[in-house]
Amino acid sequence: MSILIIAQQAKGPLAVSTAQLVGAAKALQGDIHLLLLGDQITQAATEAARLQGVTRVRLAELGCNWCDGLDKPLAALAQDYHYVLMAASSTAKDLLPRMAARLGMEMLSEVIAIEGKDSFLRPIYAGNAIARVQSSAPIKLMTLRASSFPTAVMGEVSAPVEALPSLTIATRTRLVSRQAVVSSRPELGSARVVVSGGRALGSKAQFALIEALADKLGGAVGASRAAVDAGFVGNDLQVGQTGKVVAPELYIAVGISGAIQHLAGMKESKVIVAINKDGEAPIFQIADYGLVGDLFTLLPELTAKL
Numbered sequence: 492m493s494i495l496i497i498a499q500q501a502k503g504p505l506a507v508s509t510a511q512l513v514g515a516a517k518a519l520q521g522d523i524h525l526l527l528l529g530d531q532i533t534q535a536a537t538e539a540a541r542l543q544g545v546t547r548v549r550l551a552e553l554g555c556n557w558c559d560g561l562d563k564p565l566a567a568l569a570q571d572y573h574y575v576l577m578a579a580s581s582t583a584k585d586l587l588p589r590m591a592a593r594l595g596m597e598m599l600s601e602v603i604a605i606e607g608k609d610s611f612l613r614p615i616y617a618g619n620a621i622a623r624v625q626s627s628a629p630i631k632l633m634t635l636r637a638s639s640f641p642t643a644v645m646g647e648v649s650a651p652v653e654a655l656p657s658l659t660i661a662t663r664t665r666l667v668s669r670q671a672v673v674s675s676r677p678e679l680g681s682a683r684v685v686v687s688g689g690r691a692l693g694s695k696a697q698f699a700l701i702e703a704l705a706d707k708l709g710g711a712v713g714a715s716r717a718a719v720d721a722g723f724v725g726n727d728l729q730v731g732q733t734g735k736v737v738a739p740e741l742y743i744a745v746g747i748s749g750a751i752q753h754l755a756g757m758k759e760s761k762v763i764v765a766i767n768k769d770g771e772a773p774i775f776q777i778a779d780y781g782l783v784g785d786l787f788t789l790l791p792e793l794t795a796k797l
């Protein structure tokens with residue numbers, strides 16, 4: 492069995508989601524090749540080569556982080572593999588179906604567990620049910636929710652790293668500029684701890700209470716759609732059906748009622764803590780720990796005690 496993990500990588504350390512994908516791929520018990528795509532990715536390549544389970548790292552410097560038209564050369568590359576894995580992201584949603592179509596294969600999206608070589612679990616109906624899907628496709632192309640899988644650790648031995656000959660990309664798009672949010676906090680999709688705030692925070696200024704707690708715990712900040720719509724934070728922090736799907740070790744929901752669309756994005760979290768002044772709020776039905784009270788009293792107290 493041979494497995495190709497395709498990972499988008501920016502300059503700097505290896506993305507946590509890539510190590511989680513390697514953790515997932517181990518369940519398939521095959522040769523794991525990691526293809527890193529991006530610009531200035533030498534540091535990431537060195538780290539990737541040390542991930543336990545990886546037998547080869549392949550590099551493609553793109554000169555831009557992502558290019559339209561990659562599906563053709565990558566589909567050609569994928570023909571040598573039994574599995575092609577990517578972390579579920581908007582890029583993967585764009586790329587993998589095109590590759591699957593070129594190869595004449597089906598593709599599986601948002602896989603959360605690998606049960607065997609051809610049996611996988613994925614959520615359906617906004618996470619209200621889990622479907623077991625089987626695929627007999629000779630090349631299985633899948634997006635995986637990276638945070639559902641254990642993170643592969645780095646060992647002492649390094650796998651070989653090879654640069655791919657430059658990819659021929661027929662593209663009709665051109666990168667004009669990039670505007671990235673620079674944050675010292677971990678990335679929401681792969682953070683171990685997420686602290687999310689809802690409408691109850693009341694304003695952008697008061698949302699700083701959420702940020703203070705997140706920083707204390709070394710976590711990422713998330714938000715409900717109501718908080719995003721009210722302009723407290725940008726929509727890249729929205730958690731839920733129409734936002735990001737997260738499954739951290741610890742998810743703290745503050746002033747969030749627990750609407751089904753929010754739960755769809757966080758209910759796979761390992762430990763859920765809810766802070767809400769309404770003891771009947773639906774979020775308490777899925778919370779492992781609940782604190783009933785006013786967040787404006789409880790949050791500063793909690794942050795100070797931590």
Ligand code: FAD
Binds near residue numbers: 691732746748786787
């Ligand atoms: P509210 O529902 O207004 O809840 C606020 C909570 O704060 C209440 O429970 C209240 O008791 C509590 N509270 C108030 N004051 C305090 C206080 N001082 N201290 C402590 N607690 C307090 N929502 C998402 O989050 N993500 C999505 O991706 C998403 N996608 C959607 C897609 C569709 C198609 C639709 C129709 C809706 C979607 N929504 C989504 C919206 C969702 O239905 C809810 O409206 C939203 O999640 C509510 O946000 P909230 O919990 O912050 O606000």
